Each structure stands twice: as C-alpha cells, then as structure tokens.
Amino acid sequence: MMTELTLIGIGTGNPNHLTFQGAQAIRDADLILIPRKGSDKSDLADLRLAICDRVLGDDRSAIVEFDLPKRDTDAAYLDGVDDWHDAIAVAWQAAIQASKPDTQSVALLIWGDPSLYDSSLRIAARLSPMPKLTVIPGITSLQALTAAHAIPINDIGAPFLVTTGRQLRDKGWPEGVETIAIMLDGSCAFTTLNPNDYDIWWGAYVAMPNQILAHGRLKDVADQIVQTRAAARADHGWIMDIYLLRRIV
Numbered sequence: 554m555m556t557e558l559t560l561i562g563i564g565t566g567n568p569n570h571l572t573f574q575g576a577q578a579i580r581d582a583d584l585i586l587i588p589r590k591g592s593d594k595s596d597l598a599d600l601r602l603a604i605c606d607r608v609l610g611d612d613r614s615a616i617v618e619f620d621l622p623k624r625d626t627d628a629a630y631l632d633g634v635d636d637w638h639d640a641i642a643v644a645w646q647a648a649i650q651a652s653k654p655d656t657q658s659v660a661l662l663i664w665g666d667p668s669l670y671d672s673s674l675r676i677a678a679r680l681s682p683m684p685k686l687t688v689i690p691g692i693t694s695l696q697a698l699t700a701a702h703a704i705p706i707n708d709i710g711a712p713f714l715v716t717t718g719r720q721l722r723d724k725g726w727p728e729g730v731e732t733i734a735i736m737l738d739g740s741c742a743f744t745t746l747n748p749n750d751y752d753i754w755w756g757a758y759v760a761m762p763n764q765i766l767a768h769g770r771l772k773d774v775a776d777q778i779v780q781t782r783a784a785a786r787a788d789h790g791w792i793m794d795i796y797l798l799r800r801i802v
Contacts, residue, residue, distance in 0.1 A: 555646075555649055555656055555657065555658075555659050555680075555684050556657050556658070556684050556685060557657060557658040557659070557684050557685045557686075557687065558658075558659050558660075558661070558677055558680070558684045558685070558686055558687070559578045559581075559582060559658065559659070559660045559661070559686075559687040559688075559689065560660075560661055560663050560667040560673050560674065560677070560686070560687070560688050560689065561575045561578050561579065561660055561661065561662050561663060561689040561691070562575065562663050562665060562666040562667055562688075562689055562690050562691015562692070563575065563601070563604055563662045563663060563664065563665075563691050564664075564665065564691050564692035564697070564760065565664065565665060565692065565693075565694050565697045565758075565759050565760045565761065565793070566600050566664070566758065566760065566761045566793075567697075567760040567761055568600075568603060568604050568607050570691060570692045570697075570760065571604055571607075571608070571691075572689065572690075572691070574689050575689045575691065576608045578660055578687070578689050579604075579605060579608045579609065579660060579662075580608060580609065581658065581660075582615060582658050582659060582660035583615060583653065583656045583657050583658045583659065584615055584616075584617060584649060584652065584653055584656045584658070584659045584660070585605060585615050585616045585617070585659075585660045585661075585662070586617055586618075586619060586645060586648055586649070586659060586660070586661050587601050587602060587605075587616055587617065587618045587619070587662070588618075588619060588620075588621040589618055589619065589620050589621060590621050590791075596789065596790075596791065597664075597791065598618065601662045602616070604662060605662075617648055617649075617652045617653075619644055619645075619647075619648035620644070621641065621644065622637060622640035622641055622644055623637075624636075624637040625637070630719075634672075638672055638675055638676050638679060639679060641672075641676050642676050642677075642679040642680055645659075645661075645676070645680070646680065659684075661673060663691065664694075664793070665691055665692070665693045665694050666690050666691045666692070666693045667688050667690075667691070668688070668690070669693050669695070669715070669736075670715075670717070670736050670737055674686075674688070692760075694736065694756075694759055694793065694795045695715065695734050695736070695795060697756070697759040697760040698734075698754065698756045698759050698795050698796070698797060699754075699797070700760070701756055701759050701760065701764065701766055702754045702756070702766065702768060702797075704754060704797075706732065706734065706797065707732060708731065708732065711730075711731060711732065712729070712730055712732075713730060713732040713733065713734065714727055714730045714732070714733045714734070715733070715734045715736065716733060716734070716735060716736075717735065717736055717737045717738065718735055718736075718737055718738025718739065718740060718741075718742035719737070719738075719742070721733070721735055721738070721742040721743070721745065721746075722740065722742040722745055725745075726746065726800070731799060731800045731802060732797065732798070732799045732800070733797070733798050734795065734796070734797050734798075735795065735796050735797075735798065736795050738794070738796075741775075741778070741779050741782065743771060743775060743778075743796065743798060744775055744779065746771065746798075748770075748771040748772035748775055749770075749771075749772050749801075750771075750800060750801055751770075751771040751798050751799065751800055751801060752768075752769065752770055752771065752798070752799045752801060753767075753768065753769065753770075753771050753774060753775070753778070753796055753797070753798050753799075754766075754767075754768045754796060754797040755767045755768070755774075755778050755794065755795075755796035755797075756794060756795060756796065757781075757782060757785055757792055757793065757794035758785075758789075758792070758793060758794075759793075759794075759795065763785075763789070765781060765785060767781065770801075771798070778796075782794060
C-alpha cells in the first residue's frame with residue numbers, strides 16, 4: 554500500500570536542473586515510476602532514466618516503467634482531459650501493485666515544476682486511499698526560456714501573464730498586460746496576432762543539448778519559427794516549446 558507519493562520537479566530535461574533535494578528524494582523512494590509515451594517519444598523516458606542513473610548509478614531495481622494512457626482527442630477538451638486523468642491514476646496504481654505491492658514510498662519525475670501547467674497534482678488527488686503528498690519544486694520552462702535569452706520576464710514594476718496557446722487563439726490578447734508567456738501551444742497561436750505589434754522570444758527543448766532559440770519582431774520571425782518547429786517535431790517525434798510575447802508600445 555503506497556503511503557507517500559513524491560512529485561519531483563526535474564526541470565526541462567537537463568540533468569543539471571535536478572536539485573539536491575530532488576536527488577535525495579529519488580534515493581529515498583522505494584519505487585520510481587517512469588511513464589512511456591510510445592516509441593516516437595522514447596526520449597522522454599530515456600531522459601528520466603538518465604537522471605535516475607546519475608543519482609542511483611547502475612541500480613535500476615527501484616525503477617518501473619509503465620505505458621501512459623492516451624487522451625481521447627475526439628472528445629470535448631475538458632471532458633477528454635478529465636477521463637484521461639482518471640485513466641492515468643489507474644495506471645499509476647496498477648504499475649505499483651504489479652511490481653511491488655508492499656511499496657510505501659513512490660516517486661514520479663515531473664517535467665519542469667509540478668505546479669505549472671502539469672496535471673500530476675490533480676491526478677494524485679484521484680488516488681484512493683490518498684497518500685501523503687510531497688512536492689519537490691523544479692526549474693520551469695519559463696525560467697529556462699528567459700535564462701536562454703538572457704532577459705527579464707517583466708518590465709520594471711509591470712505584471713505579466715502565463716497562459717496557453719488555446720487561450721490566445723480563442724480569446725486574443727488579454728487586457729491589462731503588455732507581456733505574456735505562452736505554454737502548451739501546438740498550433741503556433743502567435744500567428745493569429747498582428748505581427749507588427751509584438752516582439753517574440755521563442756525556444757524549443759530549452760536548456761537541453763538540442764535547444765533551438767529565435768527572437769525578433771513577430772513579423773520578421775513568425776514564419777521561421779513555424780517552419781523550424783515543424784522540422785524539429787518531425788525529427789524528434791515530439792517537441793516542447795514555449796515563448797514570450799511583448800506588445801510594442
């Protein structure tokens with residue numbers, strides 16, 4: 554019976570992002586769950602395994618890989634996500650019971666930080682009985698992006714907004730802010746804006762060896778980003794990207 558679940562923020566895929574606290578949590582876990590997302594995304598599991606190898610050496614006895622359920626993209630978005638989270642919670646419990654039924658402490662390695670556009674905390678809340686939950690913070694893709702471009706995220710004393718590509722595409726530029734950070738954008742929502750009015754700082758695989766960056770006036774670099782993103786996704790089978798937009802005033 555699992556009594557403790559630890560969600561460990563591991564940054565954006567660079568093993569150097571793992572904190573000392575995160576490394577200790579990996580060593581302390583009875584079981585470490587590694588999700589598999591299909592052969593075209595095997596890099597994601599491999600990176601998690603590489604982080605574990607750095608901490609644990611050659612001993613993989615605590616590591617269990619499992620297949621992550623796929624989201625039904627034909628269903629309404631929120632309904633599909635809700636059902637998907639239910640399925641993932643079941644997959645977590647099944648993986649634990651199939652490997653080490655007497656497991657007390659389980660760890661999951663979470664991209665970025667568990668609090669920012671990640672659903673692991675919501676999935677954990679579906680477990681029954683609910684284990685003690687511990688969260689280890691990690692470097693977010695937003696931090697990695699601004700570090701890669703060597704820029705502050707906000708103007709002096711000014712607010713900024715973190716949102717999704719879906720929100721930008723469906724609702725347009727939000728009122729009250731001049732700077733927004735866009736995550737989870739699979740359709741390049743920046744192309745819906747007037748390209749003369751914004752600067753963009755874009756990055757894919759930020760802080761990883763295959764990092765790609767682009768920056769400039771949106772009218773000058775939008776097409777380049779769209780093409781670069783498509784080519785990178787085709788090459789790797791997956792892409793994680795993020796960008797910052799600032800209105801020109």
